[in-house]
Amino acid sequence: xxxxxxxxxxxxxxxxxxxxxxxxxxxxHRSVSWYQQTPGQGxxxxxxYFSETQRNKGNFPGRFSGRQFxxxxxxxxxxxxxxxxxxxxxxxxxxxxxGTGELFFGEGSxxxxx
Amino acid sequence: EDQVTQSPEALRLQEGESSSLNCSYTVSGLxxxxxxxxxxxxxxxxxxxxxxxxxxxxxxxxxxxxxKKESFLHITAPxxxxxxxYLCAVQALGGSYIPTFGRGTSLIVHP
Numbered sequence: 001x002x003x004x005x006x007x008x009x010x011x012x013x014x015x016x017x018x019x020x021x022x023x024x025x026x027x028x029h030r031s032v033s034w035y036q037q038t039p040g041q042g043x044x045x046x047x048x049y050f051s052e053t054q055r056n057k058g059n060f061p062g063r064f065s066g067r068q069f070x071x072x073x074x075x076x077x078x079x080x081x082x083x084x085x086x087x088x089x090x091x092x093x094x095x096x097x098x099g100t101g102e103l104f105f106g107e108g109s110x111x112x113x114x
Numbered sequence: 115e116d117q118v119t120q121s122p123e124a125l126r127l128q129e130g131e132s133s134s135l136n137c138s139y140t141v142s143g144l145x146x147x148x149x150x151x152x153x154x155x156x157x158x159x160x161x162x163x164x165x166x167x168x169x170x171x172x173x174x175x176x177x178x179x180x181x182k183k184e185s186f187l188h189i190t191a192p193x194x195x196x197x198x199x200y201l202c203a204v205q206a207l208g209g210s211y212i213p214t215f216g217r218g219t220s221l222i223v224h225p
């Protein structure tokens with residue numbers, strides 16, 4: 001069974017640009033969550049999508065957005081990039097339903113903002 | 115607000131030297147506590163779920179235990195391949211079920 005796939009794995013952007021990251025969950029998983037991981041803050045929850053609807057949202061500015069498609073694949077977008085957005089962005093999937101802490105993570109997209 | 119504190123931040127062990135990692139938590143009601151392992155450059159990998167005080171789970175050289183205020187991840191006779199960052203997360207009863215993660219303990223096991 002294929003795991004969670006994230007693309008791209010690495011990317012470099014400059015301040016003010018925007019970026020789109022993609023996540024393909026495990027087949028059959030309907031919930032997709034996004035996390036930002038930095039050395040200083042650890043894993044911070046961005047948002048969760050279930051059946052194309054944003055079900056939960058973390059405490060991040062509106063520059064961070066996401067969506068989920070009918071095949072459960074998800075994308076997140078960060079507009080007007082800032083230096084502080086440099087981080088590892090992790091996508092995690094789970095079967096969904098009532099919500100579980102047993103998440104299956106992808107390998108992440110490493111974003112560097114110059 | 116749910117809080118998760120892991121200690122120590124970093125731990126160096128010799129191969130075969132057993133030790134424990136701590137995860138203390140503050141949550142209004144615990145739905146579940148989770149341990150993950152994260153290797154450099156990779157996403158976290160799920161290890162265990164614990165639901166109630168007194169519960170224990172084991173996997174190879176790892177054993178996770180839970181009390182009402184903290185969880186321990188015991189590593190018995192570790193090997194270099196156990197080197198990783200170990201993350202703890204808690205999920206609260208009611209409200210959002212999104213787990214809150216601690217900052218992790220970076221474990222290095224020297225041969």
